[in-house]
Structures are given as C-alpha cells and as structure tokens.
C-alpha cells in the first residue's frame with residue numbers, strides 16, 4: 572500500500588489549486604448572492620483539462636482515473652468554492668461522462684464527450700420523483716414505444732443544473748413495475764435534449780447551493796429517438812448504479828475540500844481574534860478540540876474515498892467504501908462548518924466570512940445524493956449481513 576502521490580498526481584493537484592485560487596471565496600460569495608452559474612470558473616476548469624480528467628484521451632480527456640479526479644475536486648473545492656463545484660463535476664463528467672463513456676454508442680461518445688471536456692456541452696440527470704423519493708424503483712416516469720422511438724411522460728423533482736444543460740439523462744420505467752419479473756427490471760436510461768418540445772421546468776426556492784438551480788421537471792408527450800437510449804432497454808438499473816456510485820466519490824471529494832476550507836477560515840479567525848486580554852481565542856481548547864476532531868474525521872473520509880476511487884479504477888466493487896466515505900464526509904463537513912461559525916461568534920453569521928455559505932451548502936449532502944439513513948441501511952445489509960428493515 573503506497574500512499575505517496577506520483578509526480579503526475581502532484582502536478583494535477585497543483586493545477587487544480589491554481590485554478591481554484593483564481594476563483595476564491597469572494598467569487599463564490601458573489602455568485603451565490605446572484606444565484607448565478609459559475610461560468611468563468613467552470614470554463615477555466617475545462618480549459619486546464621480538469622473536466623475531462625477521467626475521460627479517454629482520444630475523446631478530449633486526459634485518460635486518468637477516479638483517484639486523480641477525487642484529488643482534483645478536493646483541491647478545487649478547498650480553494651474557495653466549497654462543495655458546490657463538486658456538483659458541477661457530478662453533472663458533467665459523471666452524469667454525462669460516465670454514462671456515455673461506459674454505456675453510450677460510439678456516435679454519442681464522438682459527438683458529446685469532446686464538447687463536455689471543452690465546456691461547450693453541459694449535462695444534468697433526472698432521477699428523483701415527487702412520489703417515489705428515495706425509493707427510486709417506484710419511479711413513475713414512463714416511456715412507451717412510439718414508432719422506432721418512444722414517448723416520455725412523467726414528472727421529476729430537485730433536478731440540478733437544468734437551465735444551463737444541453738442534455739438530460741432521464742431515468743424512466745420502460746416496463747411497468749407490475750409486469751416486470753423483478754423491481755430492478757424495466758428501468759431504462761435516455762439522454763435527451765433539455766430544450767425538447769414537451770419538457771418544461773421550474774426552479775425551486777431553496778436554502779443553499781444557489782449557484783446551481785434545482786428544478787421540478789415535467790415531461791408531456793416528449794418524443795425520444797431510437798438512438799437516444801443509453802445502455803440496454805429495461806436493464807438500466809445496474810448501469811445507473813455505476814453513475815450513482817461514482818457520484819458519491821465526487822461528492823465526498825468536494826465535501827473534504829469544503830471541510831478543509833471551513834477549518835482554514837475558522838483557524839485563521841481564531842488566531843487573530845482576541846477577547847479577554849492578549850490571548851487569541853484559538854488558544855482555548857474548547858475551540859481547538861472540535862476543529863481537531865473534524866480534521867481527523869475528514870482525513871479518515873479522504874482515505875476511504877481514495878480507496879473507493881482506487882477500487883473503481885481497478886474494476887473492483889466499491890459501493891460500501893464510497894457510501895461509507897460519503898456518510899462520514901457529509902457529517903464531518905456539516906459539523907465543521909457549524910463549528911467554524913461558532914468560532915467566529917457573530918461574524919460567522921455575516922456573509923463576509925464565507926462560513927455561512929459553506930454551512931448552508933454542506934447541509935444538503937447529509938440527505939443527497941443519498942441520505943445517511945439509506946447509507947446505513949446499505950451497510951447494515953451489505954456489510955453486516957443484517958435483514959432489510961424496510
């Protein structure tokens with residue numbers, strides 16, 4: 572087991588740090604206030620070759636692995652973005668990149684992946700539904716055959732990045748659940764144009780991650796062409812899991828970066844602020860210990876996440892590791908953002924100090940993209956061999 576980073580990995584981290592620092596906390600505070608997509612930052616990520624890090628070289632990518640992607644995202648997020656920039660990676664290299672690179676046709680790969688790498692094309696994914704929620708297999712968005720293609724009807728909720736995306740990965744039922752031999756059968760994935768006739772969307776007013784709108788999406792007799800199917804008809808569930816499990820790795824990397832940033836902001840403030848005499852408040856153990864505790868948790872989550880990424884790169888099962896890492900990282904990052912706010916007293920509540928944004932944004936990841944309860948359910952069954960409780 573070698574924990575040393577290669578020269579290439581160090582160079583990627585250095586590139587990510589430079590790009591991240593060019594778009595520091597002030598940039599993100601302004602984007603958050605304007606509820607604006609970080610166009611300039613994402614373009615710089617693409618221009619420096621980081622967006623396509625794990626995509627094949629002949630399609631515009633760098634041909635690296637998920638370990639490198641995790642290291643890049645952590646560094647970018649630690650420089651000022653917090654966890655939100657990791658979401659842009661989820662939308663593009665994961666929802667667009669993993670689905671198309673692994674299960675798309677050669678034509679899809681050639682048409683879309685080079686443009687994903689350059690930033691000319693953006694993606695989103697529509698899985699969650701108002702009635703099904705966490706119980707994704709009960710989703711009701713349906714396709715029925717229509718000539719050589721399909722017709723799509725249904726409704727989704729909380730779909731992130733819809734307005735700026737060109738393509739939407741839609742998760743549908745192609746065989747009704749009561750006619751499927753088992754619940755996991757009859758799910759299909761399609762990559763459709765976001766602005767296609769019959770697709771409409773409305774943004775949801777929400778607490779945080781303001782740079783990326785999340786929307787209700789409605790499909791009303793939407794035409795799907797024969798060549799828009801991703802993977803195999805009715806067998807999309809297992810293909811979707813590849814997308815969702817890599818999404819966990821990216822989420823965790825962003826959370827670790829956000830946690831590092833929250834610690835840095837809290838520590839910098841605590842070293843300067845004096846309230847009783849000459850001693851800085853950072854000399855009090857009551858402020859030091861929680862920050863140190865969360866630093867330890869974040870380091871543990873990072874190691875587990877890199878293990879998951881390395882397993883992914885080597886074709887090994889990585890679901891337990893990626894889920895457990897995301898569980899620890901989301902709790903630790905939420906807690907450390909909260910603690911840095913506590914360290915700053917009243918100033919932590921001001922927009923000026925940035926931790927309130929990190930606190931708002933980190934909170935999302937305790938229940939999305941997968942909730943901590945569902946991760947614990949998974950570990951209880953897959954790792955402890957306990958019966959399903961629900």
Ligand SMILES: Cc1cc2nc3c(=O)[nH]c(=O)nc-3n(C[C@H](O)[C@H](O)[C@H](O)COP(=O)(O)OP(=O)(O)OC[C@H]3O[C@@H](n4cnc5c(N)ncnc54)[C@H](O)[C@@H]3O)c2cc1C
Pocket residue numbers: 695696697698699703704705706728729730731732777780785935938939940941942943944945948961
């Ligand atoms: C800002 C934001 C962005 C999002 N972006 C996207 C996106 O781009 N694409 C997309 O498809 N989805 C997206 N989502 C949806 C997100 O993945 C879901 O919100 C999340 O999976 C939880 O589902 P739910 O909200 O329906 O909660 P519910 O399923 O209603 O669950 C509510 C609570 O009950 C708990 N619970 C449910 N079942 C069990 C059980 N069996 N045992 C124990 N506890 C249980 C859950 O853990 C949770 O705490 C986003 C959500 C948000 C808020």
